Amino acid sequence: MLPSDLRTTFNPFRSQNTVMKQHIADLIHQAIDALKTAGEFDSDLVAHVQIDNTRDKQHGDLACNVALTLAKVARRKPRDIALLICQHLPQSDSVTKTEIAGPGFINFFISQDATQAVIGRVLSEAEKFGRNHSGAGHKVQVEFVSANPTGPLHVGHGRGAAYGASLSNLLETAGFQVEREYYVNDAGRQMDILAASVWLRYLQLAGTEVVFPSNGYQGDYVNDIAQQLHQQAGDRLKHSTTAVMADLHADAPAGDKEKHVDDLIVRAKSLLGEADYDLVFDAGLNSIRDDIKHDLHGFGVDFDQWFSERSLGQNDQINRAITKLQEKGHVYEDGGALWFRSTEFGDDKDRVVKRDNGQTTYFASDIAYHLNKFERGMDTVINVWGADHHGYITRVKAALQALGIAPDRLVVKLVQFAILYRGQERVPMSTRSGSFVTLRALREEVGKDASRFFYVTRKAEQHMDFDLELAKSESKDNPVYYIQYAHARICTLIRKLADKNMAWDSNMGLEQLERLSEATEIALMQQIELYPEVIAHAAKNHEPHQVAHYLKDLAGNFHSYYNAHRMVIDDAQLRNARMCLCMAARQVIDNGLGLLGVDAPEQM
RNA sequence: GCGCCAGUAGCUCAGCUGGAUAGAGUAGCAGGUUCCGAUCCUGUUGGUCGGGGGUUCGACUCCCUCCUGGCGCGCCA
Structure with missing residues (x-):
């Protein structure tokens, strides 16, 4: 038996069948067994x-291709095999007809009774409809965003946030125990540059004349922080211009901006002392x-854990990891x-883990961090990274392998960048031009629902054009409104019925489902029936975009139905049956949008 | 140079791990509501799936090779 940390990734996903698919598969297996017995x-x-x-x-x-795949081993023509299987299929109330078609497919026609049954399942399972247990008993951590x-x-982080959050939700519906984690890069030079930037802005507020370094953080938010600091600490952290600026490497353009800012960091540490520098x-x-944290919360993204990089050093976990490798x-x-x-390891x-000056590298922190994740008992760890980090995957997996952890227990999902458009016009996003769009600005302009939806309509590895105008438009062009509108319409029906003293009677409706035989009704039911396998497939492949596309189709099916037939009618039996179907559709839209972090409003 | 991701309708994208005649939305064209919300619906035009080979009953899907675009190859984080 392998030691526990060498076991390979648990793969809980076998073929995820719907109730009906499983039933058909059972029939075929029975037929094949009968043919074996018959020789x-x-x-x-x-x-x-x-x-x-x-x-x-x-x-x-539904269709089955088993006759084609058996042709070689059974040494018979596919159509002959299909015929044999059909002749030996047990009777089933769910199947009205079978046909052999094309090169040897067996086609199954499902009875209306069997199709209608899904409505009852949705209404009774409600928010649980679509869940499965394929990940039961397994802990998976999803680490995402993790911006410095x-x-x-900014909007570049938004896609990772939307993707990671939806993926986490999906895995939960597949029965996994999910932990959402944000890795806070609160150690290292960039953070020291931030601290120096804050201090220099503070000094300016306190009346000390200093020149702000070209390599410092220029944003207004640094000023805000400095202002708060000044209110809080008064002039206690103040030093004279000469004490701060004397004997520094010159700043750019004449000098080296990197050396200049590094000198400022050293100066800050020495003048302030450890305690005040930390302050x-x-x-x-x-x-x-x-x-x-606040920004993400407004975006519907919340984490279970904010893991500090600094804590690794403080607990000596970095050296421990290096020692373990040694x-x-x-x-x-x-x-x-x-x-x-x-x-x-490929x-x-x-790679350097400890520099000649004795400092450990960022990579060393990451080794310790990933070791820590698995020591916390995760069976699988998923990292959602920006596409620019792909060169990093090999070395992290190498480190895990060296530490005796199967590398396939770490799954890295790369998310490509999104390019913003305003109609036809590309929105420049470089930090330098100062025109990059913050996630907050996006949320304020476009709204949480449309942003969340747009980010996940494309699969993560796909480059994406994000059109602000389209996302903003409250029209038919905008798929998120199309879906929400379907949901709101159904809610309106419920209100309408109440006004007319025709309140929806689900029991009566469920007894009358056989009345639902219009083409658009059957199509809607069939689409609803697909939901559980769409969810399972999306979870298996880590592809929330499938949910978004499914919901668009589902909403389309509903709108077609709604337009072709009336629900508020005098025939109580038919009315309640139709409302059962509508409410089942509403439930699935609600469940699906919930996975994507999009609200399902009762009115628009 | 090496590696990763991508290339599908005018545009934005799906394509269920190799299945039947490649699908949506949008744009274009032609229609539909005295009605439960027209933020809707119906019909229709539009494709050498980047090019070329190969694997097999069957390829957008797998393999090889070229072309194009994005990204990455630090004792940075």
């Missing part, structure tokens, strides 16, 4: 029975982190630095 097939023949939804309803509702706390989130540092960190013989010294021999080159 038509070898008794050791193994059939992989796959049931597909048909694209064209002329091909029935050196400034507000300034924490003022910046806490303010920005709280701001990010003990296993994967570390060597060269040029005064410590190197992890990652090439042994990396292009070895």
Whole structure:
């Protein structure tokens, strides 16, 4: 038996079948078994029975290709096999007809009774409809956003936030125990630059004349933080211009802006002393982190854990991780630095974990961090990263492997960047031009629902054009409103019925489902029936965009139905049956939008 | 140079892990509501799935090779 941390990734997802697909598959297995008994097939023949939804309803509702896949091993023509199977299929109330078509497909036509039954399941399972237990008993952590706390989130982070949040929700509906985590990069040089920036702005407010470094953080938010700090600490952190600015490397353009800012950091530390430097540092960190937290909350994204990078160093976890690698013989010294021999695990080159000046690298923190994740008992860890980090995957997986953790227990999802458009015009997003759009600005302009929806309508690896005008438009062009409108329409029906003393009677409706036989009604029911497998498939493949596309189709089915038939009618039996169908559709829209972090409003 | 992601209708994108005649939305065209919300519905035009080979009963999907675009290849974080 393998040690527990060497076990491979649990793969809970086998074929996720709907009730009906499973039933058909069972029928086919029974037929094949009967044919084995009859001597038509070898008794050791193994059939992989796959049931597909048909694209064209002329091909029935469900189709099976088993006759084609068996042709070779059974050494018979596919159509002959299909015929044999059909002749041995047990009777089923759910199947009205089977046909052999094309090269040897077996098409199944499902009875209306069986199709209508989904309505009762949706109404009784309600918000639980669509869930499954394939991930039961497994802990998975989803780490996402994790933007440096050196400034507000911008629209580039929004896609990762929307994707990670929806993915987490999806995994939960698949039965996983999910932990949502934000890794706070609160250590390192960038944070020191922020602290120095805050202090210099503070000095300016306190009346000390200093020149702000070109490499400092220029944003207005730094001023706000400095102002708060000044109110809080008074002039206690003040120093003279000469004390601050003397003997520094010159700033750009004449000098080196990197050396200049590094000198300022050293100066801040020496003039302020450790305690006061930490005060300034924490003022910046806490303010920005709280701001990010607040921003994300407004975006419908909340985390279970905000994991501090600094805590790794404070608890000596970085050195412990390096030592662990050393003990296993994967570390060597060269040029005064410590190197992890990652090439042994497929990396292009070895990587430094401890610099010649004794400082550990960011990579070393990341090794410790990922070790920590698994030590916390995660079976699987999912990292949602920006596409620019893909070069990093190999070395992190190499480190895990070196530490005895199966690398496939870490799954990295890369999210491509989104390019903003305002109609035809591309919105410049460079930080330098100062015109980059914050996530907050996006939320204020476009709204949470449309932003969340737009971010996840494209699959994550796909480059994406995000049109602000389209997302903003409250019209038919905008899919999120199209879906929400369907939901609101159904809610309006309920209100309408109450006004007319015709309140929806679900029991009567459920007894009369056989009255629902219009083409648009059947189509809507069939679409509803697909929901659980769409969810399962989306969870399995980490693809929330499938939910978005499904919901668009579902809303389309509803609107067609609504337009073709009336629900508020005198025939109480038919009226209540139709309302059962509408309310089932409403429930599925509600459930699906919920996964995507989009509200399902009762009126628009 | 090496590696990762992408290339599907004029535009924005799906395509259920290899299945039947490649689908939506939008744009274009032609229609529909005295009605429960027209933020809606119906019909229709539009494709050498980047190019070329290969694998097999069958390829947008898998393999090879070229072309194009994005990103990455630090003792930065």
